[in-house]
Amino acid sequence: MRLNPKTSQKIMRIVLGIATGLTIFILLFIIVFMLSKGIPVLNWEFLSNFPAKMGKAGGILPTIIGTFVLTLVAIVIATPLGVGAAVYLTEYIREGKITKIIRFGAESLAGIPSIIFGLFGFILFVVTLKMGWSILSGGLTLAFMILPTIIRTSEEAIKTVPYSYREVSFSLGATKWETIKKVVLPNALPGIVTGIILGIGRSVGETAAVIFTAGSSLRLPSSLFDSVRTMSVHFYILS
Numbered sequence: 001m002r003l004n005p006k007t008s009q010k011i012m013r014i015v016l017g018i019a020t021g022l023t024i025f026i027l028l029f030i031i032v033f034m035l036s037k038g039i040p041v042l043n044w045e046f047l048s049n050f051p052a053k054m055g056k057a058g059g060i061l062p063t064i065i066g067t068f069v070l071t072l073v074a075i076v077i078a079t080p081l082g083v084g085a086a087v088y089l090t091e092y093i094r095e096g097k098i099t100k101i102i103r104f105g106a107e108s109l110a111g112i113p114s115i116i117f118g119l120f121g122f123i124l125f126v127v128t129l130k131m132g133w134s135i136l137s138g139g140l141t142l143a144f145m146i147l148p149t150i151i152r153t154s155e156e157a158i159k160t161v162p163y164s165y166r167e168v169s170f171s172l173g174a175t176k177w178e179t180i181k182k183v184v185l186p187n188a189l190p191g192i193v194t195g196i197i198l199g200i201g202r203s204v205g206e207t208a209a210v211i212f213t214a215g216s217s218l219r220l221p222s223s224l225f226d227s228v229r230t231m232s233v234h235f236y237i238l239s
Contacts, residue, residue, distance in 0.1 A: 034188025043181060051218050055229075055238055062218045066228030069221060070202040070214055073139030074146060079196055081143070082150030082183075084194075089151075090158045103152075110148035117145050118212035136224040138233055153198065157191020158184060165236055184224075204223035205230040 085106075089099055113128030121141030131137045160182050169179040185192070207230075215227030216237060229237075 009129060020024065034124050039112075045178040055218060055234060060231070062233045063229050064222055065220060065235040066214075067204060067205050067230040067232075070135055070138050070142065070210065070228060070230055071200055073135055073224070074142035074203045075200060077139060077143035078147050078150055082195070082199075083192060085147075086153050086154035087180060087185075088160055089155055091176070091184070106148040106151050109144070110152075113208075114145065114206055115208040115212075117141055118209035120144075121209060121213040132225065133213065133215030133227040134220055134225045135214060135228055138210050138228070139224075141209050141213045142203045143234060145206065145209060146202050149198050149202065150192075150195045153195025154188070154192045157195070160191065161187045204230075205232055206230075207236050211236070 018197070025218050046059050047064070048061050051060060051063075052058035052187045085102075089102060093099055118141065121137060121144070125137035125140055126133060165187065166179055169183045174182070180204075210230050211233050216229040216233050217227035218229055219226070221228050
C-alpha cells in the first residue's frame with residue numbers, strides 16, 4: 001500500500017517528534033538524576049579540601065586543579081599546531097596527494113584508542129625523554145589526541161569563509177599573511193573555538209592516556225614535572 005505524500009509527511013513528522021521528545025526526556029532525566037544525587041553532597045569543604053583515606057574521604061581540590069592544569073597544557077600545545085596545520089592545508093597548499101595523506105593521517109589518529117596514546121606517551125615522554133609521570137607528559141599526550149579534532153574543525157571553519165573576502169583584502173594591498181590574520185581567521189573563529197571546546201571535552205574525560213603519563217598523585221603540583229590526578233582518573237581509582 002502506497003501512502004500519499006501528505007500522509008507520509010505527517011507520519012514522518014510524528015516519528016521525528018517522538019524521537020526528539022524521547023531524546024530530550026532522556027537528557028533531562030540524566031541531568032535531574034545527577035543534580036538530585038550530587039547537589040546534597042556538594043559543599044565548599046568538599047571542593048576545597050584535600051582527599052583523605054586514599055581519596056575515599058575528604059575533598060577533591062587536587063583533582064580539580066590537576067584536571068584544569070593538564071587540560072590547559074594540552075590546549076596550549078594543540079591549538080597553535082592544529083590551527084596552523086589547518087591554515088596550511090587550506091591557504092598555502094593545493095589539493096592533491098599531499099593534502100589527502102595529511103587528512104588521512106589526521107583522521108586515522110582520531111580513531112586510535114586512548115590506551116594506545118597512553119602507551120605511546122609512556123614510552124616516548126615518560127621513559128625515553130625521562131619526563132616521568134608529569135603534567136608535561138600528560139599534556140603532550142593529550143595534545144596529540146585532540147590535535148586531529150582541532151585540525152578538522154578549524155579546516156572546515158576556514159573553508160566556510162567566502163573567497164571574495166580574500167580577493168577584497170588582496171585588492172587593498174594586503175599580503176597573504178595579513179589576509180589570513182585579519183580576514184580569514186576572525187571570520188572562522190567560531191568554528192575554531194568549537195574545535196577547541198571539543199578538544200577540551202575529550203581532554204577532561206580521558207582516563208587511560210592520563211594515568212599512563214601523568215600518574216595519579218594527590219599532591220598539588222608545583223611545576224610541570226609533577227604528577228597529578230585528574231577527576232576522571234580519581235573516579236576510575238575509586239570505582
